[in-house]
Amino acid sequence: MTDPAQPHPHLSVARDGAVLTVTLTNAARRNAQTPSLWLALADLATTLDPDVRVVVLRGEGQSFSAGLDRAMLAPGGVPGETDMVAMAAGSAEEAADTIEGFQRGFSAWAEVPAVVVAAVQGHAIGAGFQLALAADLRVVAEDVQLAMRETSLGLVPDLGGTGPLVSLVGLSRALEICATGRFVGAAEAVAIGLANVAVPLEALEATTADLVAALLAAPDGALRELKPLLRSAVGSDRDAQLRRERAAQGRLLHGIATKAG
Template sequence: MTSFLHYAHRGHVVTLTMNAPDRRNPLTGNTAVDEFLEAIDRIEGDSSVRAVIITGAGTAFSSGGSIQEMERQSSGDVSGMEIRRDYRRGIQRLPLALFNLEVPVIAAVNGPAIGAGLDLACMCDMRIASEKAIFAESFVKLGIIPGDGGAWLLPRIVGLSRAAELTFTGRAIDAGKALEWNLVSQVVPADQLLATASELAEAVAANPPHAVRMAKRLLREGMHMRLDSLLELSAGFQVISHQTADHREAVSAFLEKRKPTAIA
């Protein structure tokens, strides 16, 4: 992996650390998106990976978009079609890649998650926050709108009214408010953040990977699918699950009152 993203693989868990702390880990104007896509492709090709953690080096999770890149796009030297292409070939590839990644992803939010940084956290399946974390959907303060899928993701996590409040005011909320609003599931002391995220990742990784991956797909599809269609998909996935050695071992272990032996 190259300069922005540090890739660490331990056991069944991969930790991706945004590693530009001097610039507060921006997601545009650099190689961030390309490196995330490379990492996601690497994860998809490695069946040993069962959970992923995303975090930031330094004091910030991610400051979002690069101000320098915004200045370049608004200079008058860049056409509207070029800006559209920049978004479609740049930051907009990231939510699609993370959304379609079958391995569960945990955002370990160590500090400010601003603009696209908040949206990156929302692209993950689970979010754990340090007490030092703050969250802001701050695009309107710069006279722009969420261009990276935040307008689709955020309401599905915190509800439309709270998403509207965050989006229309651009105001920041602290970790406690984020927990109250269900934006995160846990708030922990800063020095316990990665340990807590790792514990959660290991709990995910301990389960049969085929079942976890299909369960994630059902949750994702359920965000936009009709109930009858989701039930039909669930039936198909359940056929696959019932015929696995992991399922047979889990049932046997339950009946024999013992811990199941991992097979997958």
């Protein structure tokens, strides 16, 4: 049976009331990621206790995550993991089907009712950058280095990061960041909307805790309505979004009136 506190050898989970902290724990390899880790993240998100109000994603050590474990791209790959080279040698359709399962480790966090906060330090490259983008909010340390390096390998970001990236910074800047693979530092990340706030590394934990406390101070029902409402606003037509606004408000007003009565 899987240990709930360690659903993967390189992942730990800690619950404190309404807050769930999910930590990448392979600091010796800068929290390099593998497909089994993505599947574990997907399982965590899709089975999240509805009483959890805030999820914190973080990484141990100097880096949030240096991205895909490059050993995955060597012949034979990593023991116990999906053989990426063999997968690529099959049909394009089969590869796409396999990647769909990996993507859930990232995309599923947008669907949970809890607000997801990423605390990001050091390198967040490729899959690491995309995991940070899977969160609703990002607190970054001043040493942060964000980069999409997939294009340099002849690939594209494929773990759910393209949608959030374009939504946050716009098409032309997203294209430039991905095509060049350059690093985006803390100050630029805040300036272009990739991060909510940048703080000295030693203040990252405390600043994240302050943000979590502020989120928990908001009325639970309103916050649970707010996240999907704002997410749906991206790319939504005006009338559809107006319908969502009034429907959410109707539910909240009814709940307040019922409780008062």
